[in-house]
Amino acid sequence: MRSRSIPGSSGHPRPLRLLGDPALAAACRDVTDFDAGLATLVEDMFATMYAAQGVGLAANQVGVPLRVFVYDCPDDDDRRRLGHLVNPRLVEADGVLVRGPEGCLSVPGIEAGTPRYDHAVVEGFSVTGEPRTVSGTGFFARCLQHECDHLEGGLYLDHLTGLRRRRALRAASRAPWAGRDRATGS
Numbered sequence: 477m478r479s480r481s482i483p484g485s486s487g488h489p490r491p492l493r494l495l496g497d498p499a500l501a502a503a504c505r506d507v508t509d510f511d512a513g514l515a516t517l518v519e520d521m522f523a524t525m526y527a528a529q530g531v532g533l534a535a536n537q538v539g540v541p542l543r544v545f546v547y548d549c550p551d552d553d554d555r556r557r558l559g560h561l562v563n564p565r566l567v568e569a570d571g572v573l574v575r576g577p578e579g580c581l582s583v584p585g586i587e588a589g590t591p592r593y594d595h596a597v598v599e600g601f602s603v604t605g606e607p608r609t610v611s612g613t614g615f616f617a618r619c620l621q622h623e624c625d626h627l628e629g630g631l632y633l634d635h636l637t638g639l640r641r642r643r644a645l646r647a648a649s650r651a652p653w654a655g656r657d658r659a660t661g662s
C-alpha cells in the first residue's frame with residue numbers, strides 16, 4: 477500500500493526526449509491494454525516528471541507513443557492537482573485566452589508567453605480503465621492543454637507567433653542540450 481500512496485515512488489526516471497526528437501512530433505496512439513506495463517509506464521512517468529521538477533509529462537516525452545499523461549500542478553486557487561489520464565480527449569477549452577509563461581521539460585530552460593484558454597475539460601481513463609473527467613482553470617487548464625498537445629505531436633512553441641516564436645526557437649538552438657546539427661546553424 478505504501479508504494480501506491482506516493483505516485484512515482486516505485487518508478488524509475490526515463491531519459492527525456494528533447495526538441496528535435498521525432499518522438500515529440502508524431503501523434504500518439506490509444507492505449508488498448510490496461511495492464512501491468514501501463515501501470516509501470518505511469519509510475520516511471522511520475523518519477524521522470526518529479527526528477528525533472530516538472531508539473532506535467534506526456535508519454536512521448538519519454539519516447540513511448542501512447543496517449544498517456546501525468547500531472548502534479550497547482551490550479552488558480554493554489555489547489556494541488558495530482559493525477560494521470562489514459563486516452564485523454566480535450567473536450568472543452570474555453571473562457572478567456574490568457575497569455576502566460578509556459579515551458580516544457582522537452583525544451584529545458586526556455587519559457588515563453590503562450591496563449592491558452594483559462595478553462596479546460598479532459599475526458600479519459602485511469603490506469604485501471606475507469607472513466608475519468610478532469611477539469612481545470614488557470615495554470616492547470618494550461619497544463620491540460622499543453623499535455624494534450626504533446627499527444628497530438630505538438631509543442632507549446634506551435635502556439636507562438638512572430639517575434640516570440642523566433643526568440644524561443646533561437647534560444648532553443650543555442651541551448652546547451654541542443655544537438656550539434658542545430659548548434660552549428662547560423
Ligand SMILES: [Zn+2]
Nearest residue numbers: 579580581582
Ligand atoms: Zn511539455
